[in-house]
Amino acid sequence: MNPALLIVDQLQIDVNALRGAAPKPILRGVSFAMQPGETVGVLGASGSGKTSLALALLGLLPPALTARGRVLFEGHELLAASRGARRALRGRRLSIVFQEPLTALNPRMRVGAQVAEMARAHGERDARRALRSAVDMLGRAGLPDADVRSRRFPHELSGGERQRVLLAMALLLDPALLIADEPTSALDVTVQAQVLQLLHAQQRERGLALLLVSHDLGVIATSCERTIVLHDGLVVEDVPTRQLLSAPEHAQARALVDAVRPAVRSA
Amino acid sequence: MPREIVTRLLHAIAVCAVVATSVFVLIQCAPGDPFATALDGADVPPSVRAEWRARYGFDLPPGERFVRWAAALTRGELGYAASRHRTVAEVVGDAMPRTLLLVGVALGLGFAAGVGIALVQTRHHRRWQDRVLGALTLGGVAVPEFLVALLAMTWLGARWRLFPVAGMGSLGDAGAWPLWERILDLVWHLALPAGVLALAVASRVARHQRAALLAVMREDYIRTARAKGLGEWDVIVRHALPNAIGPVIALLGLALPSLVGGAVLIERIFGWPGMGLTLFDALLARDYPLILAAVLLATVLAVVARTVTDAIAEYVAPRRARER
Amino acid sequence: MAASTWRRLLDDRAARVAGGVLGAAALAAVLAPWIAPHDPTLQPDPVALRLVAPSWQHPFGTDPFSRDVLSRVLHGARVSLGVAAGAMLLSVTLGAALGALAAVVGGWVDGVVSGLVDVLIAMPRLLVVIALVATFGTLSPWWLVALIGGSGWLTTARIVRAEFRDHLQREYVLAARALGASRWRITWHHLLPAVAPQLAVAAALALAAVIPLEAALSFVGLGVQPPLASWGNILLDGADYLTSAWWLVLFPVAAVSLTVGSALILADRLRVAIAGEEHGE
Numbered sequence: 001m002n003p004a005l006l007i008v009d010q011l012q013i014d015v016n017a018l019r020g021a022a023p024k025p026i027l028r029g030v031s032f033a034m035q036p037g038e039t040v041g042v043l044g045a046s047g048s049g050k051t052s053l054a055l056a057l058l059g060l061l062p063p064a065l066t067a068r069g070r071v072l073f074e075g076h077e078l079l080a081a082s083r084g085a086r087r088a089l090r091g092r093r094l095s096i097v098f099q100e101p102l103t104a105l106n107p108r109m110r111v112g113a114q115v116a117e118m119a120r121a122h123g124e125r126d127a128r129r130a131l132r133s134a135v136d137m138l139g140r141a142g143l144p145d146a147d148v149r150s151r152r153f154p155h156e157l158s159g160g161e162r163q164r165v166l167l168a169m170a171l172l173l174d175p176a177l178l179i180a181d182e183p184t185s186a187l188d189v190t191v192q193a194q195v196l197q198l199l200h201a202q203q204r205e206r207g208l209a210l211l212l213v214s215h216d217l218g219v220i221a222t223s224c225e226r227t228i229v230l231h232d233g234l235v236v237e238d239v240p241t242r243q244l245l246s247a248p249e250h251a252q253a254r255a256l257v258d259a260v261r262p263a264v265r266s267a
Numbered sequence: 268m269p270r271e272i273v274t275r276l277l278h279a280i281a282v283c284a285v286v287a288t289s290v291f292v293l294i295q296c297a298p299g300d301p302f303a304t305a306l307d308g309a310d311v312p313p314s315v316r317a318e319w320r321a322r323y324g325f326d327l328p329p330g331e332r333f334v335r336w337a338a339a340l341t342r343g344e345l346g347y348a349a350s351r352h353r354t355v356a357e358v359v360g361d362a363m364p365r366t367l368l369l370v371g372v373a374l375g376l377g378f379a380a381g382v383g384i385a386l387v388q389t390r391h392h393r394r395w396q397d398r399v400l401g402a403l404t405l406g407g408v409a410v411p412e413f414l415v416a417l418l419a420m421t422w423l424g425a426r427w428r429l430f431p432v433a434g435m436g437s438l439g440d441a442g443a444w445p446l447w448e449r450i451l452d453l454v455w456h457l458a459l460p461a462g463v464l465a466l467a468v469a470s471r472v473a474r475h476q477r478a479a480l481l482a483v484m485r486e487d488y489i490r491t492a493r494a495k496g497l498g499e500w501d502v503i504v505r506h507a508l509p510n511a512i513g514p515v516i517a518l519l520g521l522a523l524p525s526l527v528g529g530a531v532l533i534e535r536i537f538g539w540p541g542m543g544l545t546l547f548d549a550l551l552a553r554d555y556p557l558i559l560a561a562v563l564l565a566t567v568l569a570v571v572a573r574t575v576t577d578a579i580a581e582y583v584a585p586r587r588a589r590e591r
Numbered sequence: 592m593a594a595s596t597w598r599r600l601l602d603d604r605a606a607r608v609a610g611g612v613l614g615a616a617a618l619a620a621v622l623a624p625w626i627a628p629h630d631p632t633l634q635p636d637p638v639a640l641r642l643v644a645p646s647w648q649h650p651f652g653t654d655p656f657s658r659d660v661l662s663r664v665l666h667g668a669r670v671s672l673g674v675a676a677g678a679m680l681l682s683v684t685l686g687a688a689l690g691a692l693a694a695v696v697g698g699w700v701d702g703v704v705s706g707l708v709d710v711l712i713a714m715p716r717l718l719v720v721i722a723l724v725a726t727f728g729t730l731s732p733w734w735l736v737a738l739i740g741g742s743g744w745l746t747t748a749r750i751v752r753a754e755f756r757d758h759l760q761r762e763y764v765l766a767a768r769a770l771g772a773s774r775w776r777i778t779w780h781h782l783l784p785a786v787a788p789q790l791a792v793a794a795a796l797a798l799a800a801v802i803p804l805e806a807a808l809s810f811v812g813l814g815v816q817p818p819l820a821s822w823g824n825i826l827l828d829g830a831d832y833l834t835s836a837w838w839l840v841l842f843p844v845a846a847v848s849l850t851v852g853s854a855l856i857l858a859d860r861l862r863v864a865i866a867g868e869e870h871g872e
Contacts, residue, residue, distance in 0.1 A: 409852035528717025
C-alpha cells in the first residue's frame with residue numbers, strides 16, 4: 001500500500017481565550033488518514049467544526065482560532081511548517097473550493113484574471129501564458145464560451161458558473177488534494193448535480209484526492225467511498241459510506257441518515 | 268448618465284448661488300465699508316467721500332447692489348478690489364493657482380502617504396507597527412495643524428534653516444535664474460506648507476483607509492486569495508485595496524471643504540500668497556468684492572473637487588454594490 | 592441592542608481611558624475658579640516674573656505678562672471646552688432634529704432638508720466662519736457657539752436621517768405601527784434609543800472637530816479675545832516664544848490634543864462597540 005497522502009492526528013482547534021473566558025474547543029482531537037486519489041466525505045451538522053477542519057488543513061484559520069496536533073501532508077508537517085512553506089503548498093498541492101461562490105470571488109476582478117492569479121502566485125512570470133492556461137481550464141471546468149466569459153466580472157455570471165470558476169481556480173495547478181467545503185449548498189438542485197458530476201470527472205481524470213465537506217448526506221452518499229461523521233468536535237464514525245447508510249452506529253449519524261434515507265433510497 | 272451630469276451641475280450652481288447670496292447679505296449687515304478707514308476722517312470733505320462711494324456704487328441701496336453684483340458675476344466680472352488697486356479677477360488670477368498648487372500637492376502627497384500607512388497597518392494588524400502608526404495618525408488628527416505649522420516653521424525653518432519660513436520664492440535676482448533653478452526654489456518654499464498640510468491629510472486618510480481595509484479583510488474573497496497561496500502583501504494590495512479605496516475617496520471629497528479651510532491658516536502662517544492670505548488681507552481692509560470673491564471661489568473649488576472625487580468613488584465602487 | 596453596545600463600550604479599556612480624560616478635562620473646567628492656584632488675568636510683576644520656567648510656584652511657568660500659565664490653561668478650559676461643548680450640543684441637537692424630521696415626515700420636508708445638507712456641506716466651514724467673524728468684528732463666546740454649532744449640524748443630520756430610514760424599514764417598527772403607535776411615539780420610544788450610539792459617535796466627532804476650530808480662530812485673533820483665556824489665545828501669546836519658552840505652547844497644545852484625541856478614540860471604540868465585532872477579530 002502506498003503511503004498516505006494526508007494524516008490528521010489528534011487535531012484540536014480552540015477559540016482563543018478572551019479575557020477571563022476559558023478557551024472553547026471546536027475540534028477535540030480529530031484523527032483520520034487519506035490515500036492518494038481517495039474520496040472522503042466529512043459529514044456533520046452545522047457547528048460541528050467541519051469548516052474549521054477544512055481551514056485548518058490549509059492554514060487559513062482566522063486569528064481567533066488556534067490549531068494543535070499533527071497534520072502530515074505529502075510528508076510535510078503542516079502545523080509546524082513556516083508560513084512561506086505552507087503558502088507554497090496552498091493552491092499548488094492542496095486547494096479548496098468554498099461554499100459561497102459569489103462572495104468567494106473578488107467583485108472587482110475579472111474571473112479569468114482571478115484564475116490566472118493562481119498560476120502567478122506560484123511562479124508563472126508570463127501574464128499572457130497564465131491567462132491562456134486559465135481560460136483553457138475554465139473551458140474544461142464547463143464554463144461555456146470561456147474565452148469571452150473569462151473577461152466578465154463575478155456578478156455577471158450565474159451561481160453555477162461562479163462555482164465553475166472557483167473549481168477551475170482550485171484545479172489549475174493539478175493539486176494532489178482538493179478540499180470542497182459545501183461546494184453545492186448555495187446552488188439550485190439541478191446545478192448541484194452538474195457541479196458534483198464535474199468534480200468527479202475532474203477527479204477521475206487527474207487522480208486527485210477529494211475531501212468533500214458537507215452537512216448533506218445526499219451529496220456525500222452519491223460521491224464518497226468513505227465518510228467521516230463529525231459530531232461535537234469528535235469523529236464519531238469513519239466507515240465506508242455504504243456501511244454508514246445501512247447500519248449507522250452512532251446516534252448522531254443515525255439521525256443524519258434517517259433524515260435523508262427516503263431520498264437516498266429512491267436515488 | 269448625461270442626466271446625472273446635468274443634475275450635478277445644477278447642484279453645484281445652486282451651492283455657489285446660496286453661498287454667494289448668504290455672504291453678500293451677511294456683509295451688508297456688517298458695519299463699515301472699504302472707504303471707512305481711508306475717508307471717514309474729519310479732515311475729508313463730505314463731497315469727496317460721496318464722490319468715491321458713488322464711483323464704486325456704495326451709495327446704492329443694498330438690493331440694487333446685490334442685483335448689480337450678481338449680474339456682473341454672471342458675466343464673469345468680480346468687481347474692483349479697492350485695497351489692491353486692481354480688479355478682483357487679477358488678484359484672484361494670481362492667488363488661485365498658488366492655492367491650487369499648495370492644496371493639490373498636499374492632497375496628492377497626503378493621500379498617497381495615508382493609503383501607504385494604512386496598508387502597512389493592515390499588513391501588521393495589531394502588531395507594534397500598527398500601534399505606532401495608529402498613535403502617530405491619531406496625533407496627526409488631534410494636534411491642530413496650525414501648531415504643527417508653527418513648530419515646523421520654528422525648527423526646520425528658523426532654527427536649523429533647512430527651509431525658508433515664508434513666501435513662495437527667494438528674493439533678489441531670483442527672477443533671473445534659469446527655469447529649473449526657479450522650479451527648485453519653488454519646491455523648496457513649498458516644502459513646509461505643503462508638508463504640514465499633507466501630514467494632516469495623511470493622518471485622516473490613513474485612519475479611514477485602515478478601517479475600510481480591515482472591514483474588507485473579513486470578506487470571503489480574501490480567504491480565496493490566501494487559499495491561492497498569494498503572499499499577504501499581494502492579498503492586501505491586489506484584492507483588499509481596490510475594494511476598500513472607494514469610500515475613502517468619497518470621504519476625502521466630503522473633507523475637502525475643511526482642507527481648504529485648513530489651507531487658509533497654513534497660508535497665513537507661512538505667508539503663502541494664495542487665496543487664504545488674500546482673504547485675510549481683504550478682511551482687514553473690509554474689501555467686500557474681494558472677500559465675496561475669495562469665499563465664493565473657495566466654495567467653487569470645494570464643489571468642483573467634490574464632484575470629481577464623487578465621480579472617482581463611483582467609478583471604483585465595488586461592482587457588486589452598484590448592481591444591487 | 593443599544594444597551595449591549597454601551598456595555599461593550601464600558602468593557603473597553605481604551606474607551607474608559609478616553610472617557611476618563613474627557614471627564615477630567617470637564618471637571619477641571621468646571622472647578623477652575625477653585626483649583627487654579629492664581630488669578631488667570633493677574634499680572635503680578637511683568638518684569639521679574641516674566642517667562643518664568645515651570646517651578647513649584649508656577650507648575651506650567653508664566654507668560655510674557657507674568658501670568659500663571661497653569662491658571663490660564665485651567666480657566667481656558669472653561670472657555671474652550673465650554674464653547675466646544677455648547678457648539679457640539681447645538682450642532683448635534685439641530686442635526687438630530689432635522690435628520691429625524693426628514694426621515695420620519697419624508698416628502699418635501701425630506702427634500703428640503705437633504706437639499707440643504709447637500710448644498711451647505713460643500714461650504715468650507717472655517718473659511719466662512721472666519722469671514723463672518725472678521726466682518727462683525729470680535730464676537731462674544733456665545734456668538735462663537737452659535738456660529739460654530741450652527742455650521743456643524745450637517746453630518747449629524749446625514750447620519751441620523753440614514754439610520755432612521757434604515758430602522759423605519761425594520762420589523763419592530765412595522766410591528767409598533769401595526770399596533771397603532773403614532774409616528775412621534777415610535778420616533779421617541781424606538782428610533783431615538785436605537786440610534787443613540789450613532790448619535791454618540793456623531794457627538795464625539797463633532798467635539799473633535801470643534802475644539803481645534805475654536806483654537807484656530809482664537810489663534811488668528813478672531814475667536815476668544817484677551818484678557819479672557821482660551822487654549823487658542825494662550826497659544827497665540829506663546830507663538831513668539833516657541834524656542835525660548837516652550838511651556839507657553841506645550842501645555843495648551845497638550846490640552847487641545849488630549850481632549851481631541853480622546854474624543855476621536857471614543858468615537859472609534861464606539862463604532863467598534865456598535866459593530867460588536869471586537870470578539871470576532
